[in-house]
Amino acid sequence: MGPAALLDYDRSHLRGLVLEEGGPTSHIAIVARALGIPAVGEIVNATALIQSGDAVIVDGQAGEVQIRPQPDVENAYKDKARLRARKQEQYRKLKSQPAVTRDGVPIVLQINAGLLVDMPNLEATAAAGIGLFRTELQFMVAEHMPTTSEQQALYTAVLDHAQGRPVTFRTLDIGGDKVLPYMERVEEENPALGWRAIRIGLDKPRLLRAQIRALLRAGSGRDMKIMLPMIATVDEFQRARTIVRREQAMLAKQGHVPPLSLQLGVMVEVPSLLFELPEIVREADFLSIGTNDLMQFLFAADRENKRVADRFDPLGAGALRALRSIVEAASEANCPVTVCGEMGGKPLETMALIGLGYRAFSMSAASVGPVKAMLRALDVARLTERVDWMLASGDGAASLRPQLAAFATECKVPV
Numbered sequence: 001m002g003p004a005a006l007l008d009y010d011r012s013h014l015r016g017l018v019l020e021e022g023g024p025t026s027h028i029a030i031v032a033r034a035l036g037i038p039a040v041g042e043i044v045n046a047t048a049l050i051q052s053g054d055a056v057i058v059d060g061q062a063g064e065v066q067i068r069p070q071p072d073v074e075n076a077y078k079d080k081a082r083l084r085a086r087k088q089e090q091y092r093k094l095k096s097q098p099a100v101t102r103d104g105v106p107i108v109l110q111i112n113a114g115l116l117v118d119m120p121n122l123e124a125t126a127a128a129g130i131g132l133f134r135t136e137l138q139f140m141v142a143e144h145m146p147t148t149s150e151q152q153a154l155y156t157a158v159l160d161h162a163q164g165r166p167v168t169f170r171t172l173d174i175g176g177d178k179v180l181p182y183m184e185r186v187e188e189e190n191p192a193l194g195w196r197a198i199r200i201g202l203d204k205p206r207l208l209r210a211q212i213r214a215l216l217r218a219g220s221g222r223d224m225k226i227m228l229p230m231i232a233t234v235d236e237f238q239r240a241r242t243i244v245r246r247e248q249a250m251l252a253k254q255g256h257v258p259p260l261s262l263q264l265g266v267m268v269e270v271p272s273l274l275f276e277l278p279e280i281v282r283e284a285d286f287l288s289i290g291t292n293d294l295m296q297f298l299f300a301a302d303r304e305n306k307r308v309a310d311r312f313d314p315l316g317a318g319a320l321r322a323l324r325s326i327v328e329a330a331s332e333a334n335c336p337v338t339v340c341g342e343m344g345g346k347p348l349e350t351m352a353l354i355g356l357g358y359r360a361f362s363m364s365a366a367s368v369g370p371v372k373a374m375l376r377a378l379d380v381a382r383l384t385e386r387v388d389w390m391l392a393s394g395d396g397a398a399s400l401r402p403q404l405a406a407f408a409t410e411c412k413v414p415v
């Protein structure tokens with residue numbers, strides 16, 4: 001099942017999702033999380049094991065599914081659900097509290113979105129803005145290729161809803177597992193490494209140009225942020241920027257009111273860019289780290305393949321050093337950087353990223369409460385020292401997760 005198929009269901013009846021495939025960073029999982037639907041993937045043979053009419057408990061947090069549960073199991077889950085509801089209540093109370101650490105370091109918390117239905121989450125979470133708007137979702141749920149005016153209408157509505165809060169629109173990230181039903185499918189041996197995202201945009205500039213036009217028109221008289229996915233080289237960024245500049249010039253010639261400001265950023269999710277950091281932080285107006293793809297490519301482990309998706313821990317010294325190199329290069333060049341992959345929405349992982357120097361995150365709406373609770377209890381100075389020490393005294397362990405969790409327990413940081 002793909003993310004578009006999920007959106008076809010009547011959400012008022014959908015209480016949980018059990019999938020035979022799909023790891024936690026697969027796109028269907030991301031969409032389910034955005035919609036607040038508990039989901040568990042990788043349940044082998046689920047469709048054969050579950051009969052129509054069966055009672056099923058779906059515990060998305062623990063990744064567990066109970067089919068035809070016994071009364072004692074059901075009661076245990078009821079207790080768990082009550083506990084969770086109490087936690088949710090605590091998170092709701094945190095809504096009015098600032099996202100500032102215990103030692104006074106402000107952290108920017110934004111949410112990820114992709115459809116108009118996500119927009120009320122801005123109010124509900126009191127997030128600072130939308131750090132990643134996945135524009136491909138409109139394309140994935142449509143029956144035909146959205147026209148430029150349909151795209152413009154969505155972007156305008158999103159900006160209207162955001163009421164001045166920043167929105168970072170990501171240009172189309174199609175291809176790979178994000179298939180458009182009405183577009184001719186190109187069979188590829190390795191779709192994740194294939195013709196997708198900015199590669200399509202650069203090779204078929206009509207599509208990218210139309211989208212840029214829609215974005216610039218929607219942003220007329222407002223501050224606009226656009227970012228480009230799957231950029232593998234600085235040259236690709238420059239070529240895409242030329243397309244954007246051309247569209248800006250064209251609209252100006254036609255007398256359109258341009259955006260008040262336009263920032264063009266880049267998703268850092270292809271490891272080759274880590275070796276062009278000095279150039280990319282100079283060229284781009286901002287960076288946004290797509291940890292889902294960055295980790296899949298860094299470890300050569302398919303994020304959609306359950307056999308390998310969780311094989312390597314992003315909290316290992318190798319991945320953390322890679323992430324540190326990005327934030328260091330960005331800080332040196334005064335280039336703003338946000339983490340928008342799933343890693344930035346998990347309290348322990350977000351804590352580690354703060355320890356590396358990251359100060360801005362964009363996550364699913366449901367993650368804002370737990371992440372805020374974590375950071376408000378955090379002493380950044382102490383954490384930074386500890387993370388530096390952990391990375392300096394590496395012993396080749398596969399993961400620093402146990403040490404980071406021990407730090408959290410020691411400092412009473414809820415993760």
Ligand code: PEP
Pocket residue numbers: 030132134173269289290291292293294340341342
């Ligand atoms: C990512 O790769 O981390 C990301 C945010 O983009 P997507 O999950 O849409 O590929």
Ligand code: MG
Pocket residue numbers: 229269290292293
């Ligand atoms: Mg990505």
